[in-house]
Amino acid sequence: MVNLADVAHQAHVSKMTVSRVINHPEKVSTEVRTAVMAAIELIGYQPNRIAKALVNHQNYVIQFLVLEDVVTVEPNYAILLLHLADVLNQKGYTLEISTTITDNDHIDGIIVSGWRQSDLLALEALRVPVVLYGESPTDHDMAYVDVDNRIGTMLATRHMINAGYQKIIYVGMDVDLPFSNERELGYLDTMVAKKRVSRVYTVANHSHIAEQLIHNIMAQLPKNTGIVCATDRIALGVVRALNKKNGVPEQYGVIGFDGVFIDQISSPQLTTVHQPFAKIAQSLVDNLFLQLQNSELVMQRIAPELIRRDTTRA
Amino acid sequence: MVNLADVAHQAHVSKMTVSRVINHPEKVSTEVRTAVMAAIELIGYQPNRIAKALVNHQNYVIQFLVLEDVVTVEPNYAILLLHLADVLNQKGYTLEISTTITDNDHIDGIIVSGWRQSDLLALEALRVPVVLYGESPTDHDMAYVDVDNRIGTMLATRHMINAGYQKIIYVGMDVDLPFSNERELGYLDTMVAKKRVSRVYTVANHSHIAEQLIHNIMAQLPKNTGIVCATDRIALGVVRALNKKNGVPEQYGVIGFDGVFIDQISSPQLTTVHQPFAKIAQSLVDNLFLQLQNSELVMQRIAPELIRRDTTRA
DNA sequence: TTGAAAGCGCTAACAA
């Protein structure tokens, strides 16, 4: 293991100077700096995260808290997780995944997904910075990052209108959380703006239940109907129900939301509102580090993108 | 932050004694030990992982290396990952997720998934212990943990036979890796043992391609055929293709492999061979820690379980 | 059986 002392020896300076070149390069003269950097390069020095952590009273560990049941784990979390790990690794941080809220002092910050209203109090009480994935209710002043849900369903609804579907309905999910309400509002606002008559159904977020719903209300679904769905899971069930009548996308349009995995194993493949998880991960981490520095709270919504596939007309 | 010195002070002993109570309790007299443990309990002391790591030249970081394309990320990896994180956390370890092989010295060991034959040389060259998820080819002497793939398809094939399906075929995947070959052998062996005529098809591991295959070979699929599939993805496509003829499970039985997520969003829900990911995660970690201690190499196969759902007859 | 000293690799304060 190459350490500071080795570099110092190689560059004929003190350990302190090497440390400064790494952490406060502006406090070192140009010649010395270049010499030290050459030495670092030459002997392939890499700072020891552990020693750094000890002296700085930091851990270089961020916790990813998944409060949703592991069994029902969404591919969404998986993809977010992978991006998160990537971003953190680049900053020399490591990830700890947890499924329960505990007040550890071996972590520097927490990123939370799959939380419910009832978790927020416990999360606010934590001593370390917390960032939520998903918009928080207005009565809680917590930092969050989310896709702009309202814009997402707005894009979807507009696309339905432009594609010429006559009747356009919304199948939402039975969860009273901001992200869910926002998605519904994106649909409703757009319908009002375009002077259309809106119709909202609500189901649990399972493909089979959505499938059942469509079977039940088939009589109220004339041909040329567009169905905007709150999630890809719901959309998957809707497509399955309709597909048997061979109406997608000619007679029935379907648009999902999330754009991870499920959209692709659907047949036909889903048109969907895609959450840009790489950006979301980056933003979550940036947000957390901002708090680490200034204890500023930031709420951030990231624009989604409509991906056109095979469940809507061109 | 409560530290060793605080405990020592509370218990009227030296720091060293406290350290010994934690790491080598047998070297401390019973009275002192109980006194120290009481003190630890009283003031809520938790060892500082960082300081420990520094002095022991360990990192308490395990890398989970995902060599498969992130975009096509399987829910399988996600669920394995979550279990892995759980097991590691309990041992005071943290997880680093990486998508590229690099020879770091800030990690203590590597667990690899999604590897290909061509990755093995680079993995063998690493200085830290490595455990593969998935059986390795016999020409590489590497530690691995895997579900017992052969037993998995054996269970599936037997179940088909017991359920009375007349013709039984296998739809495998076009990958020349041990796990894939083993799954095929589980089917073939069972068919031979039961004096049945076997028939193997091979496709890429995508639901749409499997769906297409079934359409193409429909003429060779008389009623009362059982279809053993190498993965849930393939099974999903098979069910979709057959479902239109309303033949599952009465006329056609389908069994998948993996048992994570996809099996449940299929309609009807898949009968499948379930990989016990909690056990696999535990075993991967145990295996790695064994190497950390003795540099013993272990190959381990874990028995899967058939989950009966709605794509096979009772 | 217990304790004192030294040091893991690093950085913040202070001194030169």
Added chain:
DNA sequence: TTGTTAGCGCTTTCAA
């Protein structure tokens, strides 16, 4: 601008 000293919290010698 650079170097010296001290110490983060822990554990392994070595001595009592």
